[in-house]
Amino acid sequence: MLTLLEQIDKGTLWRIPGGIHPPEHKTLSNQSKISRLPLADHYLIPVPGVGENCTLAVKVGDTVTKGQPLTLGEGFRHLPVHAPVSGRVVAIEERASNHASALPVLTCVIENDHQEKWIESVHTPLSLEQVAEMDNDDIIRRIQSAGIAGLGGAAFPTHIKLKPVSEIELLIINGVECEPYITSDDKLMQESCDEIVRGIEIVHQLLSPKRIIVAIEDNKPEAVEQMGHALNRSQLPSHCARVSKIPTLYPSGGEKQLIQILTGQEVPSGAIPANLGILVQNVGTAYSIAQAVYRNMPLIERVVTLTGQNIAKPGNYWVPIGTPVEHLLEVGQFRGDANAPVIIGGPMMGYMLPNVAAPITKGTNCVLMPSEQEVAPPSPEQPCIRCGECAQACPAQLLPQQLFWHAKAQEYDKAASYNLRDCIECGCCSYVCPSDIPLVEYYRVAKSALRQEAEEKKQAELAKQRFDSRTLRLEQEKQAREEKAKQAAERRKAQMTGSDKDAVAAAMARIQAKKAAEAQASAGATTEKPQDKVAAAIARAKAKKAAQKTSSETETETSEQPASQVKGADNRESAAVSQKEKVAAAIARAKAKKAAQDTADTTEASQAPAQQGAETAPLSQKDKVAAAIARAKAKKAAQAGANDQQAATVEHRDEPIERTGETAKPSESQSASTDDTEGTEKADAAAAKKAKIAAAIAKAKAKKAQLDAGASDEPDVMTPAEDIEANSPEAIKKAKIAAAVAKAKAKKAQQAGAGDEPKAEITTDAEPAKAEANDDAEAGSPEAIKKAKIAAAVAKAKAKKAAQASAGDEQLAPSESQTDIEDFADAEDVADTSSPEAIKKAKIAAAVAKAKAKKLAKAEAETPNNEHKD
Ligand code: SF4
Ligand code: SF4
The missing domain is CATH 3.40.50.11540 (NADH-ubiquinone oxidoreductase 51kDa subunit)
Structure with a gap:
C-alpha cells in the first residue's frame, strides 16, 4: 500500500x-x-x-x-x-x-x-x-x-x-x-x-x-x-x-x-x-x-x-x-x-x-457589482419541501434543512448539536434550494449568536475566576493576620512576668466592676436590686482581692529577691511596677465602690441614717417596716382616742352591727357604740371633716403617684427637682417615712399626756422614725403633720382592723409587731385590688384614724417640747 x-x-x-x-x-x-x-x-x-x-x-x-x-x-x-x-x-x-x-x-x-x-x-x-x-x-x-x-x-x-x-x-x-x-x-x-x-x-x-x-x-x-x-x-x-x-x-x-x-x-x-x-x-x-x-x-x-x-x-x-x-x-x-x-x-x-x-x-x-441579469434580487422564501437537495450539495456533509429549522426557531443549541460550527458558509445549499431559502443567512445569524453566547460564558468564567481568586486571597490574608496576632499574643504571654499577670488580673477585675456598675446604672438607681448590690460587692471584692494579691505578691517577690538583685536598676524598676500596680488596684477599688454608690445614690441620699448597718437589706422591705410602724402608731392613736368605743365593742363583740351604709364588721350593740362615737365625733366634727378631705386628697395623690410610678418603664435616677414631686415613688416613700415620724411624735405626745402606753414599745417602734425625723428637720411643722395625715390615709386599712378590734370581732393581737405586719399586708391588698369592698373598708378606717390623728396633732401642738426630748 x-x-x-x-x-x-x-x-x-x-x-x-x-x-x-x-x-x-x-x-x-x-x-x-x-x-x-x-x-x-x-x-x-x-x-x-x-x-x-x-x-x-x-x-x-x-x-x-x-x-x-x-x-x-x-x-x-x-x-x-x-x-x-x-x-x-x-x-x-x-x-x-x-x-x-x-x-x-x-x-x-x-x-x-x-x-x-x-x-x-x-x-x-x-x-x-x-x-x-x-x-x-x-x-x-x-x-x-x-x-x-x-x-x-x-x-x-x-x-x-x-x-x-x-x-x-x-x-x-x-x-x-x-x-x-x-x-x-x-x-x-x-x-x-x-x-x-x-x-x-x-x-x-x-x-x-x-x-x-x-x-x-x-x-x-x-x-x-x-x-x-x-x-x-x-x-x-x-x-x-x-x-x-x-x-x-x-x-x-x-x-x-x-x-x-x-x-x-x-x-x-x-x-x-x-x-x-x-x-x-x-x-x-x-x-x-x-x-x-x-x-x-x-x-x-x-x-x-x-x-x-x-x-x-x-x-x-x-x-x-x-x-x-x-x-x-x-x-x-x-x-x-x-x-x-x-x-x-x-x-x-x-x-x-x-x-x-x-x-x-x-x-x-x-x-x-453585478447587474440584475447576473444576480437577481432574492425571491420570496418558500416553505421547505424536504427535498434533500441541500444535504446532497453540502461539502461538509451536514444536514442543512435541520440546521435551518433550528436556526429559524432560534434553537441555537440544537443547531450547534448538528455541527453548525463545521459549516463553511459556502452557500451550496442555498444555491440548490428550490424554495429559495437563504439558508446561509440563517446559519450566519445562528453562528453569530453562538459566538456571542460563548464570549459571554468566557467572560463570566473569567469573572468567576477573578472572584474566586479574590475570595481566596482575602481568606489567606485573614488567616495570615490571625496567625500573626496569635504568635504575637504567645510571645507576649511568654515574656509576661508574675507581676504582669497580676496586673492583667487587676485590669480584668476592673473591667468586671465597671461592667457591673454600668449594669446597675442601666437598671436604675431607684429600683436597686439585691443581686445588683451583690454583683457590685463581688466586683469590689474581686478588685480588692486582685489588688491585694498584686500587692502581696509584689511584696513577696521583692522580699524574696536577693539583696544583690534588690539593689540597682532592677530594684527600682520592680518597686515602680509594684507601686503602679497598687495605684491601679486602688483606682479599681475606688471605681468599683463609686459605681456601687452611684447605683444607690437616690435611696441612700434620703435614707442614709436609717440604712446604716443594713445596706444589703432590700429597699422595699425597709419601706414595709416603716409603713408597719406608722400603721401601728396610727392604730394606737386610734385606740387611745376611742377608749369608750373599744370598751363597748369588747363587751358586745359577738353581736353584729351595721354602720351607715358601709360593709364594716357588724357590731352587737349598735346603740351603745353609736353613743360613744357620737360623743367623740361631736367634739371633733369639724376637724374630722377637714381631716377626711385632707386624707382623701392625700390618698388620691399617693395612689396617683403609685400609678405613675408603676406605669413608668424606666427606672431612671431622679433629679433633686423631680425627687420632691408628689407623684414620684420617692415622694411616696418620703410621705410614708414622714408619716411614721409624725405618728411616732404623736405617740410620744400621747404618752406624755396619758402615760398609758408601754415605754418599751414606744422606744422600739419609734426608733426608725426618730432616725428619719432627724433628717426631716421640720418634724413638728405643719408639713410633718400634713405628711402624717397622708400616711394616716395610707394606713386606713390598718385603722379598719383597729375599728374591727373595737367592735370585738378580732381576737386579741398576739403582739404589736405581728399585728403591724398583718395590717400592712391588708393595706397592700386593699391598695392592690382597689375593690369597692376594700375602698369602703378603708374609708371607714380612715375616718377613725383621722380623728385620732387630729387628736394627736393637737396634743403635739400643745406639748412641743416632748419632741425634742426624743
Ligand atoms: S433544499 Fe431547501 S427545500 Fe430542499 S430540503 Fe433543503 S431547505 Fe428544504
Ligand atoms: S453553507 Fe454550510 S450547510 Fe450549506 S452547503 Fe455549505 S457547508 Fe453545507
Whole structure:
C-alpha cells in the first residue's frame, strides 16, 4: 500500500462530497494585467485590536509615511496595521466596517498627501543568500511586523500559522480560487509566480515540509504553467514541490475541502490542519511573505478583482488597504444606481455591502457589482419541501434543512448539536434550494449568536475566576493576620512576668466592676436590686482581692529577691511596677465602690441614717417596716382616742352591727357604740371633716403617684427637682417615712399626756422614725403633720382592723409587731385590688384614724417640747 507521500508524488486526487458547478464569469476580469487605480484622498484603516492587544502609535494630526505602523503591540498575537499612503492622521473614530452588518469600528483616517513617501525601513530586496542565512525568529518577526494575514479571506495572522503546534509534512499553496468572478489569485500567479515561489521557499525554510503542493484548478492553465516554471527555477529541493491541477468544483478552494482532495484526509470537527501535519497558505499570502522578508515591506496593498456588469473597468488592481469602496466604484466607473448591489467577495460566499464608504481590508479579494441579469434580487422564501437537495450539495456533509429549522426557531443549541460550527458558509445549499431559502443567512445569524453566547460564558468564567481568586486571597490574608496576632499574643504571654499577670488580673477585675456598675446604672438607681448590690460587692471584692494579691505578691517577690538583685536598676524598676500596680488596684477599688454608690445614690441620699448597718437589706422591705410602724402608731392613736368605743365593742363583740351604709364588721350593740362615737365625733366634727378631705386628697395623690410610678418603664435616677414631686415613688416613700415620724411624735405626745402606753414599745417602734425625723428637720411643722395625715390615709386599712378590734370581732393581737405586719399586708391588698369592698373598708378606717390623728396633732401642738426630748 502506498504511503500518502507516494500517492501525492503520483498525483493522486480524492473526491469530496457535495459541491456545485456555478457559472464562472471569470473572463470579465482576467483579460488584462493587474494594474493600479488613482489613489484616494482619504484612507480608512480599521484598528479593532486597540485596547485589547495593542495601542495606537499615532494620534490625530500626526504626519505618517507610507508603510508606517499605526498600532503597537507586544504580544505574539498582535497584528499591526500600516499607513497605506503618506499623509496626515485627520481622525481616529468609529466608521462603518466592511461587514454585512456595517457595525462601526474604530478607524484611523489618513489624509493622503500624494507624496508616496515610504517609511525608511523598506529597503531594496535582499539576496537569496542573505535570506537563507536569516534566523527563523527574524523571519517570523519580519512577517509579524509586516502585518501579514491570510489573503484568502480568513485574514488569520500568518506569523501564528507559521509556528504550528506540530511538525508540518505537507505544505499546500492554495491557488484554487473556485469562487465565480474572482481572478485575483489567477492573475497574481501568472504575473508574480517567482515572488510567490520566493514566499514558498521562506515557508519551506521555516517549516521544512516534506512535500509542497501548489493546488490550482484546471480552469487556470496559464497559472498552472507559470507556477510550474517558477518552481523549477526555485531553490527548493527537487521532487519536493509540484503543481497539482484539481477539477473545477465549487468549493474546492475551501481549506478542509482542498486537503481532502489532495490527501483524502478529513480534518476532524474542531481540529485544524496542523493537527494532521498540514499547512495551507494562499498564493497571495506567499507573495506578501516574500515582500516582507526580502524588502521589509508591510502589507499595505493587495490584488482586488473589480468585476460585474455594473462596472466599466473590470479587472484586477493593486488596491491599498483602507481604500474606500466608493472610491473604487468611482474610479472603476460604477454604472449601477444607488440600490444596485455591491458584493464583497464572490457571489457564493460574499456578502452585500450595506455602506460603500467601508474600506478594503486585507481579506477583500473581490468587489462584485453585478447587474440584475447576473444576480437577481432574492425571491420570496418558500416553505421547505424536504427535498434533500441541500444535504446532497453540502461539502461538509451536514444536514442543512435541520440546521435551518433550528436556526429559524432560534434553537441555537440544537443547531450547534448538528455541527453548525463545521459549516463553511459556502452557500451550496442555498444555491440548490428550490424554495429559495437563504439558508446561509440563517446559519450566519445562528453562528453569530453562538459566538456571542460563548464570549459571554468566557467572560463570566473569567469573572468567576477573578472572584474566586479574590475570595481566596482575602481568606489567606485573614488567616495570615490571625496567625500573626496569635504568635504575637504567645510571645507576649511568654515574656509576661508574675507581676504582669497580676496586673492583667487587676485590669480584668476592673473591667468586671465597671461592667457591673454600668449594669446597675442601666437598671436604675431607684429600683436597686439585691443581686445588683451583690454583683457590685463581688466586683469590689474581686478588685480588692486582685489588688491585694498584686500587692502581696509584689511584696513577696521583692522580699524574696536577693539583696544583690534588690539593689540597682532592677530594684527600682520592680518597686515602680509594684507601686503602679497598687495605684491601679486602688483606682479599681475606688471605681468599683463609686459605681456601687452611684447605683444607690437616690435611696441612700434620703435614707442614709436609717440604712446604716443594713445596706444589703432590700429597699422595699425597709419601706414595709416603716409603713408597719406608722400603721401601728396610727392604730394606737386610734385606740387611745376611742377608749369608750373599744370598751363597748369588747363587751358586745359577738353581736353584729351595721354602720351607715358601709360593709364594716357588724357590731352587737349598735346603740351603745353609736353613743360613744357620737360623743367623740361631736367634739371633733369639724376637724374630722377637714381631716377626711385632707386624707382623701392625700390618698388620691399617693395612689396617683403609685400609678405613675408603676406605669413608668424606666427606672431612671431622679433629679433633686423631680425627687420632691408628689407623684414620684420617692415622694411616696418620703410621705410614708414622714408619716411614721409624725405618728411616732404623736405617740410620744400621747404618752406624755396619758402615760398609758408601754415605754418599751414606744422606744422600739419609734426608733426608725426618730432616725428619719432627724433628717426631716421640720418634724413638728405643719408639713410633718400634713405628711402624717397622708400616711394616716395610707394606713386606713390598718385603722379598719383597729375599728374591727373595737367592735370585738378580732381576737386579741398576739403582739404589736405581728399585728403591724398583718395590717400592712391588708393595706397592700386593699391598695392592690382597689375593690369597692376594700375602698369602703378603708374609708371607714380612715375616718377613725383621722380623728385620732387630729387628736394627736393637737396634743403635739400643745406639748412641743416632748419632741425634742426624743
Ligand atoms: S433544499 Fe431547501 S427545500 Fe430542499 S430540503 Fe433543503 S431547505 Fe428544504
Ligand atoms: S453553507 Fe454550510 S450547510 Fe450549506 S452547503 Fe455549505 S457547508 Fe453545507
